[in-house]
Amino acid sequence: MRVAVIGANGRVGQILCQLLKKSAKFEPLAVVRDQNQKNYFEQDLGIEASLTSIEESSVAEISDALKGCEAVVWTAGAGGKGIERIFTVDLDGAMKTIEACQKGQISRFVMVSAINAEKRDAWWSTALRNYYIAKRTADFALRCSGLEYTILQPGSLGSESGTGKLCQLDQIQSKKSDFYLIQREDLAQFIQLVLENPEITAQKTIPLANGDSNMQEILQQI
Ligand SMILES: NC(=O)c1ccc[n+]([C@@H]2O[C@H](COP(=O)([O-])OP(=O)(O)OC[C@H]3O[C@@H](n4cnc5c(N)ncnc54)[C@H](OP(=O)(O)O)[C@@H]3O)[C@@H](O)[C@H]2O)c1
Known part of the structure; x- marks a missing residue:
């Protein structure tokens, strides 16, 4: 399966591309x-790359760049660099990519969103409000898109070695005190599992944090 990774040069994107x-x-x-x-x-790295700024490209240009792909993973982000880039990357960039998939008949879309995105009370009074408005709205658009989506909602991302373990889904709220920490290597590994298991993960929104359970166990809980 040919998979486009949007945000491939990012910290999650690089790990995912190599996996x-x-x-x-x-x-x-x-x-x-x-x-x-x-x-x-x-x-x-010997990995094919497309030079396509999601921010600067039209839906048609993004669709052209994605030709021949059967799935798309969105792991791009403005990195909190001001409200304008939150609009043009996290919100409109994600929306344009969703539209490009519809246009190009690429049905599978894996979105890296953020923990508690749909719970306004969790972020409305924080510094992350604008970012979360963008993430929540992009998730909402994806759910309404008709695409075969999986929305992953990781907590705070770490760059230490992966643990290979995730928190049981019904215990994830207890991870609030450590900001629902999850290592980027574990997130990338779980994205690969999601791509391998569409029958379990399609049309699902999955919160993610590190914990004590192996990833196969978490897949069975979805
Ligand atoms: N940081 C956290 O704790 C956290 C928590 C939950 C969810 N997330 C989400 O997790 C995802 C991955 O995070 P990360 O740590 O890997 O982020 P990252 O290292 O900041 O990578 C983001 C990537 O997006 C790329 N990008 C930005 N604008 C773009 C554009 N116009 N066109 C194409 N690519 C563009 C960046 O390109 P350049 O390399 O050229 O700058 C960068 O490679 C993001 O969606 C983020 O919102 C993050």
Whole structure:
């Protein structure tokens, strides 16, 4: 399966592209926004890359870039860099990518959202309000899109080694005190599992934090 990774140069995106490249089941397409990034993916990692800024491209251009892909993973983000980029990347960039999938008949879409996105009370009075408005709205659009979606809602992302373990879904709220921490390596590994298991994960919204259960167990709880 050819899988486009939007935000491939990001910290989750890079781990995911390399995992998909190693797997016999997938062929990643790294969607990046800088020629040096494209060179790095193609020359150093042997991963095909598309130079497509989601912010600057039209739906038709994004659709062209995604031609030949059967699934898309959204793991891009403005990184909280001001309200305008939250609008143009986290919100409209995600919406344009959803529209591009509809236009190009790519039915599978895995969205990296954020923990508690649908619970306004959890974030309305925090510094993350604008970011969360964008994430919540993009999730909402995806649920209404007719695509075969999975929305992953990780907590705070860490860059230490993966643990291979996640929190049981019915115990996740108890992780609030550590900001629902999850290592990026674990998130990337779970994205790969989601792509491998559409029959379990399609049309689902899944909160994620590290915990004590192996990932196969979590899949069975969905
Ligand atoms: N940080 C957290 O604690 C947290 C928590 C929950 C969810 N999330 C979500 O998790 C996802 C992955 O996070 P991360 O830590 O991997 O983020 P990251 O390292 O900041 O990577 C985000 C990537 O998005 C790319 N990007 C930005 N604008 C773009 C555009 N116009 N066109 C194409 N690509 C663009 C960036 O490109 P450049 O490399 O060129 O800058 C970067 O590679 C994001 O969706 C984020 O919102 C984060």
